[in-house]
Each structure stands twice: as C-alpha cells, then as structure tokens.
Ligand code: HEC
C-alpha cells in the first residue's frame with residue numbers, strides 16, 4: 001500500500017508543477033498565443049529579413065480620411081521603442097488606449113483588455129519589458145478624426161477569478177482577450193454592431209487580396225454550429241476551413257497553434273454558446 005500512496009502523491013506534485021508558470025512565462029504565453037500582439041507589432045516579410053526583430057514594429061493600417069497608423073516598436077529600445085515608458089504607462093495604454101502623450105490610439109483592441117485579471121495584465125507588461133530591445137523607427141501616426149476607445153460592455157472590468165473554474169467562462173475570457181469578436185462582428189460606420197456578435201462580414205485587405213471575416217456563431221447553417229470540435233480547432237490553429245480550403249489573414253493562426261489544447265477546448269466550448277446569427 002505504502003509505495004502506491006507515494007506514487008499517487010508524486011504524480012499530483014508533478015501534475016501541479018506543470019501548471020505553475022512564472023509571471024514571465026504566463027506573459028509570454030498570452031502575448032505569443034491568444035493575444036497575438038506580434039501579429040500586428042512584428043514585421044512581416046521573408047523570415048531572414050525579420051529574424052530577431054520581434055515586436056519592433058509591424059503592420060500599417062491606412063483608412064483614408066480616418067487614420068494612417070503603424071503598429072509601433074514595443075521593444076524596450078529607449079530611442080525607437082517604449083524603453084522610457086513606466087510600467088504604469090504601459091498598463092494605462094493597455095486598458096484605456098491612451099499613451100503618455102494623451103492622444104488616444106487607433107486599431108489596437110484595448111477595449112477588450114479591461115477584462116484582464118490584474119495578474120495577467122502584470123505578466124503581459126513584465127514580458128513585454130523583458131524582450132530584446134530592437135532599434136527600428138516606425139512612422140508617426142496620422143489621425144484625421146479624433147479616436148475613441150471602443151466600449152465592449154462585457155470587458156469593462158476584470159473578470160472574477162472564481163468564474164474561471166467554469167470551462168465556458170474560461171473560454172469566454174480567452175476569446176475576449178484574444179479579441180476574436182473585434183474581427184468577427186460586423187461594423188456599421190466603423191462601430192461594432194454588438195447585437196450581431198460573431199456574424200462576420202468585415203473586410204480585411206492585405207497581401208492576400210480581401211478576406212471577409214466569417215460567421216462563427218453557433219448557427220448550424222451560416223456559422224460553425226454544425227462543425228466538429230476538431231474542425232473548429234483546425235480552422236483556428238491551421239487556417240483550414242471545414243471544406244479543406246486555406247483561410248487567409250489577418251487572423252493569427254500560427255499564434256493560436258501554440259495554445260494549450262485545454263485552452264483551445266475552452267474557447268470552442270464558449271463559441272458553441274454564442275447565439276446563432278444568420
Ligand atoms: C490588431 C493589431 C494590434 C494588436 C493585436 C495589438 N496591438 Fe498594440 N498597437 C497597435 C497599433 C496599430 C498601435 C498604434 C496605434 C496608433 O498609433 O494610433 C499600437 C500601440 C501599442 C502600444 C503603444 C506604443 C507606442 O509607442 O505608442 C503598445 C505599448 C502596444 N501597442 C502593446 C501591445 C501589446 C502588449 C499587445 C498584445 C497584448 C498589442 N499591443 C496588441 C496594434 C495592435
């Protein structure tokens with residue numbers, strides 16, 4: 001009897017050790033998977049050109065008459081990155097979309113980040129402050145209209161950690177900080193139509209032509225309601241749809257590919273609860 005008990009005890013120690021991440025590990029995991037920061041902030045191009053340039057500035061978003069902004073260098077480089085920002089400056093930007101110069105920024109989905117657990121927000125900021133400084137100056141933003149942060153009613157305050165024992169709530173939390181619905185909800189006059197959450201229909205021009213975000217509600221005919229879990233997982237992590245066709249950007253498939261299976265399962269469990277929209 002004795003050895004068995006010891007083995008079971010040991011197994012549970014190993015089991016919990018596998019989940020004990022340091023804040024930097026947690027920050028790295030969130031930034032490099034579900035939150036896809038690099039999908040916007042890292043340069044795109046042939047790998048030899050961009051190797052070692054992670055987070056040093058990336059995509060340009062040019063909406064004529066509205067703004068022309070480039071995702072800045074967020075490495076700790078003091079001249080061209082955010083090396084002179086305080087921890088509080090970065091946290092404020094993450095939660096309000098307002099940088100130290102007081103001019104609200106565009107594009108970055110900060111309206112979804114209010115739901116972050118304080119521990120996760122701290123981990124993300126600590127990780128970003130720990131990456132290698134890279135010198136790379138990106139063009140300054142141009143705003144033709146005043147920018148205001150999107151209000152996402154379900155993301156205005158940190159989630160209650162007690163809710164995260166529930167699989168669907170965990171999926172909801174991850175999908176919120178992953179801003180899935182910022183791309184997958186239609187916009188009218190630039191504003192998200194939240195009553196049609198998940199119905200898709202936004203256009204994304206890019207090197208791939210124009211992709212249109214799809215309906216990812218639980219609708220069996222228009223959404224992913226009739227897809228298996230494995231099919232949804234393949235779409236998210238490999239960019240291949242139910243019929244085997246390749247999906248285009250800007251969705252960050254390669255980032256989601258590094259999510260844990262458990263986290264992917266939770267996101268899918270939540271997607272299944274998103275009310276069907278035709
Ligand atoms: C959808 C694209 C996108 C994603 C995802 C994104 N950002 Fe950004 N971010 C931007 C853009 C674009 C700007 C600048 C907008 C402007 O100048 O108006 C910006 C600005 C910033 C700034 C301010 C830097 C400066 O010099 O003003 C920081 C810090 C930042 N992002 C960090 C992050 C972190 C950390 C993540 C992931 C948790 C993230 N961003 C995710 C697009 C994105």
Ligand code: HEC
Nearest residue numbers: 178179180183211212213214216235241247248249250251
């Ligand atoms: C930056 C915008 C963006 C973000 C963020 C995003 N998606 Fe997508 N997604 C798209 C676009 C655009 C397509 C369609 C691409 C195409 O047609 O080639 C797509 C396709 C899909 C598909 C395939 C659906 C079908 O009918 O083929 C699924 C499933 C999906 N996304 C789920 C998600 C989930 C879950 C998240 C969050 C973890 C997410 N997406 C985040 C833009 C985005």
